[in-house]
Amino acid sequence: MTDPVAPGPPAAWHLHAGRCVLLDGFHALKHALRFGAEVPVAVTSDRAGALALADELAPDVRGELAGLLTEVSREAYASVVARPHPTAVAALAVRPSRAAGLDTLAHTPRRAPVVVLDQPRNLGNAGAVIRLAAGFGATGVVTTGTLDPWHPTVVRGGAGLHFATVVERLEVAGLPPGPVFALDPEGEDIRGLKLPDDALLAFGSERSGLSPELRARADHLVALPMRPQVSSYNLATSVAMTLFHWSATGGAPRVP
């Protein structure tokens, strides 16, 4: 006999919802588990489908997923997400402690740069940058300004990879130590530079570029190659090129 499908979300969902972030979909949950997130509750309206995905794509966390996933009705699943995800999986994860994140950011010597997004506006860009930072093994992503880097839309864009790097919001005056390489089309061509592992790689906002405060803190202005008449690149693609340059000039550890 199979277990009956719960008509509503489990009580644990309501208990943890206030202090946790939503992981929307199988891949976000898979990444969060891989990088050590504390996940008190996870639901799906298709447990067999989710475990088949785990067999295929994530055998390393299949056991944890099998222990965590509670099957609920389609309506119960839909009631806890803004928009149903094709994998019909949702989970709650405890946000890592700010104090621990700030310690990691301040720790020196640093083995990989910190990405600084100066007053970003676009939640999707912020999520994409967190995903990049996780992929390149950056120490963290710091935002200045009003955007919350743990906003549900940013977490969705980050595909659960907020747990693979430090993600915090700070004032420019409170940025961690290290030389600031600020990306700006008027800067020195990046192709002639080696970016040090302890660098803060700073990027301006989509609308107005680097703020006066960030410019005042910058040690170097760095430009990405761009032909005349093109004004600028998208923020997340600028971060991608810069992290790639850091990795290609000796920064990131090689994947075996």
Ligand SMILES: C[S@@+](CC[C@H](N)C(=O)[O-])C[C@H]1O[C@@H](n2cnc3c(N)ncnc32)[C@H](O)[C@@H]1O
């Ligand atoms: C969309 S751009 C900002 C455009 C904005 N209108 C401006 O006045 O700078 C967002 C950020 O991406 C980075 N960026 C974009 N293109 C770049 C380039 N060619 N060289 C260096 N940084 C660039 C900069 O940090 C910039 O502040």
